[in-house]
Amino acid sequence: MSRPQILQMGPYPAWDQEPLEQMFTMHRLFEATDRAAFLAQHGAQVRGIATRGELGADAALIAACPQLEVISVYGVGTDAVDLAAARARGIRVTNTPDVLTEDVADLGVGMALALSRGMIGAEAWVRDGSWAAKGGYPLQRRLSGRRAGILGLGRIGMAVGQRLAAFGMPIAYSGRAPKADAPQGWTFLPDAVSLAQQSDLLVMALSATPETRHIVDARVLEALGADGMLVNISRAANLDEEALLDALEGGRIAGAALDVFEGEPALNPRFLALRNVVLQPHHASGTIETRRAMGQLLRDNLAAHFAGRPLLSEVA
Template sequence: MTKPHILQMGPYPEWDQVPLDAAFTVHRYFEAADKPALFAAVGKDIRGIATRGELGASAEIIAALPNLEVISVYGVGYDAVDLNACWARGIRVSNTPDVLTKDVADLGVAMMLALSRGMIGAETWVRDGSWAAKGLYPLKSRVWGKKAGVLGLGRIGFEVAKRLQGFDLDISYSDVSAKDFAPEPWQFVADPVALATEVDFLFVTLAASAATRHIVGKEVIEALGSEGMLINISRASNIDEDALLTALETKALGSAALDVFEGEPKLNPRFLGLDNVLLQPHHASGTVETRKAMGQLLRDNLTAHFAGRDLLTPVLS
């Protein structure tokens, strides 16, 4: 039987690449020096796309593949896939939710702890001899007993809030509506600005969309204030990055822990001159266990589609 032809938008680890190559005829978009020539040669053969959340599939790429049937996203975010183009042509789309949820939540909480307690600087203090030469490391801020806000109480936001309870933090959240699965101690605050005003730590865990673009703007950032911390483990587009940088530079915002950036991996160099940010390379799901599970689910969705079955984790079905 002829293997289905798919377009691979970006690289995967070897443990995913080998079984992907075994199951499908794979055309590597990211390795093609002449992409129009690639489409001219095999565009009509391609029935599926294997992509990553940050790479997605643009309307132009979708239009170049007249027999495209399915797009499988390695990641929970699918905002880089042109869903309108998919909807218009009946192209199915899947992602890999749940398998990465708890790892992302873990990293968000870890970033809060590391930045609050100055753990990165404290390790340098030990390694460069400052402890011996200068004495104790400067005092930092406690976490327990403070107030945390979660902007977007979806899968990841819920897991973040669960973890924060273990640190005796008061939990508030904002979403389009109150969630019946949120336990009674958690307070629903409809307005993100009001939420930011009330809390010490604001976690951004929203799915990205046109409606959420820059939802964390100047007003929210200023409401969080000079003692507040912003933690983003969602998408860069949810935050007005210029407003964030200005607030960090002027100390209008206390600090920020960030795993995502506009234009990553080439982030704005203004971030590199700040001492009140913790910068991470978009690796909230970056554990061996989770990445293997994500790759398996990506392949399982493609396999299900080409076998005529329902997608396991559909975005558009």
Template sequence: MTKPEILQLGPYPAWDQEPLDAAFTVHRLFEADDRAAMLANVGDRIRAIATRGELGASRALIEACPNLELISVYGVGYDAVDLAACRERGIQVTNTPDVLTGDVADLGVAMMLAQSRGIIGAETWARSGKWAAEGLYPLKRRVFGRRAGVLGLGRIGFEVARRLAGFDMQISYSDIAPKSYAPDWTFVEDAVTLARDVDFLFVTLAASAATRHIVGRDVIEALGPEGMLINISRASNIDEEALIAALADGRLGSAALDVFEGEPNFDPRFRDLPNVLLQPHHASGTIETRKAMGQLLRDNLTAHFAGSPLLTPVV
């Protein structure tokens, strides 16, 4: 039987690539010297696209594959997929939610701890010999018992808040409406008020046109010179110009970021700021989760071509 032909937009680990290659005829767009020529050659044979959250699938790419039926996203975020183009053409979209929720929440909390307690700087202090030469590392700020806000109490936001409860933190959240599954946490209607009332603000929103730059100057200044912003969602949810300016002049205390506009070529001004913790978009970057993500991506592809219901449909 002829294997379905799919277009792969970015590399996967070998444990995902090998079973993908075994099940499908895979055309690796990311390896092509001339991508336009490759699409012109194979585009009309492509029935599915295997992509990653940050790569998505543009309207131009979708239109270059006239027989496209499915876009399977390796990741929970699908904002980089042109959903309007998919709906117009009846193309289904899937992602890989749930399997990465715990790891993303873990890293968000770890970033808060590392930044608040100065863990990276303190390790450098000890390793460099400054501890012996200059004495104790400068004092930092505690985490337990302080106030945390979660902007977007979906799967990941809920798991972040659940972990923060273990630190006896006062937890507030903002979303489109109060959540019945969060009776012990305080609902706040808007992001500015939420930021004003907390010490740590976690951004865990799904990205959309409506949430673009939702964390702008007003929210950042409400969080204030003692506050910390932690972003484990999408870069588009943050106004980076406003963030960099506030970090530089002290209107915001600190930030911990796992995502950036234009990554991996993010704004170089971040590197010069001493009060920001930078991470390379690896919140889901554990072996266990990446294997589960790859399996779910393939399971959605397999279900589609078998005529079975999709496991995690978005569109």
């Protein structure tokens, strides 16, 4: 029996690529010099798409694969997949939740610490000789005991909150509705503005949907205030970058730590001139352990589909 043919949207580590090649016939769209010709040649035979969160699968790509049955996403975000187009044809979509929760939460808290304590600038202060020539680094702000707001209390938001609570930070959160499993003492607030007003540190951990586009805008940043800090470990589309840059340049918030950007990796050069930001290359899930687990779950979902077994992590 011939192996199912899979359209691959981007590269994977060798520990994922090799077993994929053994299990399926892989068509590497990302290596094609002429995407349209490549899809015309292979699209009619494709039964599955293996993609990444930031690459997704748009309506045109889905339409180019008339036999498509399943889209498996390496990552938790599905905002780059045209879910409506997939559902209209009965195409199943999976992602890799849970396995990346702890690492994303770790990086979010690490960025908050680096931002509040000025760790990036302080390290440069040592390396460039300023410590010896100019003395101690300028005083920074503590993180412990300050008020934390979490925008989006899903798996990752909950893990972030648990870590910040260990710093003695009171936790507030906002989302579609109060969470029944939120720890006792955590406060639900109905919207992003009211959450920002009650936060010294605002952490974005929500999914990206059309409704959440630019949910953190100039109004939210104004409510966060001149002593407030922002961390984004969600999706770039949830944040109005122009409003953020204006607020950072104008000193209307204290700082921001960002792992995602519009147009990444070609981020807005205005970020590079700022000292009150911590910039990371979209690698919150970037540990060997998590990436191995993500690749395994991607493959397991594809294998389950073609074997007629229940999918492990189907997107609702």
